[in-house]
Amino acid sequence: DQETPQSSVISFDGGRLYSVDIGQTRLNFVGRQRDLRLTGDAQIPVFDGLLKVTDFDLRNIGNEDQSLVLNAEIEPVSLEAMTQAFGWPQMTGQLEGVIPNARYENKLLSLGGALEIKVFDGSVTVRNLRSQTPLDLVPELSADIEIENLDLQSLTRAFSFGKIAGRLSGFIRKLELLNWQPVYFEAKLATPDGDRSKHRISQRAVDNLTRLGNGVSGALSSTFLSVFEDFSYERIGISCRLENNVCRMDGIEPAESGYYIVKGSGIPRIDVKGFNREVAWPVLVDRLKNIDLESGPVIQ
């Protein structure tokens, strides 16, 4: 009788799926015709954390109108394990989150809720993650990302940019990735308001910032300022709206011409000002890649 639901069990000892370590798992399902539903909770060990699935309801498998509803929670997975497995620069912290309502319908996968990544002593929260036709050849994702109080010293160390001490907050909203390349976003990264941490920027970091703009380095090393290893700053910040391969740029405050990216303090004082508001994004990305190649591990 095809109408009678059949129950079945999927269990496995563990393994690796796309570089993700998965532990011993037992899942109870009920199936009927083209529908498959999880009964009871499922706990899937992922690295040193846990993926807890409370609902998994897959309908019309294989048909045009197949759909999935998923409710899950990620109990902290350490970033050391993840970054090592994916071959990324070593990061410490953890990933956890609640996915209260993930849906796959009409070829659109969307995650309600939020994924919070505690990293660099602050947090990065990913909301409204959506993926269109995830099974297709050209992956395409969108999300809103909030960034809170990251410790710049650990961040710049992980990416070998040149030491900057202080904190960073901001956002990357309405991010759209096509084939893993950003094609649209509204982003801002800056010293948080009222931040009281120590603010220092090294000569190397200033050199790297300069290289991003002018494509030539050594702005400071050829002046008397080369005797100073680092400088104090009051605030740092940059914002960019990417659209059509053009990045509309801004800093923390306007200057008589251009905009401030670094506002220095103390003596000697270094200010870094940006010029050109409509910036060619592909060129900027090329230069970012070159900075990593010259001074630290290659980030892909």
Next chain:
Amino acid sequence: MTRLRSLAPLPLFVLLVSCVTINIYFPAAEAEEAARTIVRDVLGKESNDEQPPPEQPAPSSGNVIDNLKVRFAETVITLFIPRAHAQANININTPKIDQLRGSLKSRSGAMRAFYQSGAIGLGADGMVKARDLAKAPLNERNTVKKLLADDNRDRAALYKEIAIANGHPEWEKDIRDTFARVWVQEAPAGTSYQDAQGNWKQK
């Protein structure tokens, strides 16, 4: 207090000059458009072609494009139709630039065959290079050398002139880099060009 690298006494003038500003000129999007206008003109192309913007990853199946259109209606239109011509902050309309542009254009017909045969190619520095002169017929080799010399003289003058005409001589390298990229992007298939490491490739 900032840390000093050495214990040598601070020169007096450091105390006098206490504030330094570093200016970063980000690569202007207008430079891309200005370069593209000139390059397309020199190569004899239509100026308002429906070309996708450079560096855009090309979708590998028509199916995805349809889905993109459904999902991102407005975004597709802006992705695949180039921005209307520059509300340019870069001025390319001076007599000297016009003259250089015209000179490059009138020479480009004569150079086309030598590009196609691989005798000459585009350098990574915005100049034309001799790639393999043996590929040019013996009795034309001197012609090729002269074409190269004349074209490079015009190119160097063009990049410099655009920077000066816009009141920013320091933009010359940025403009040269932008042109280098755009020359390669707009070149017809079969043209040889050098990558950043100096290796020869072919379109």
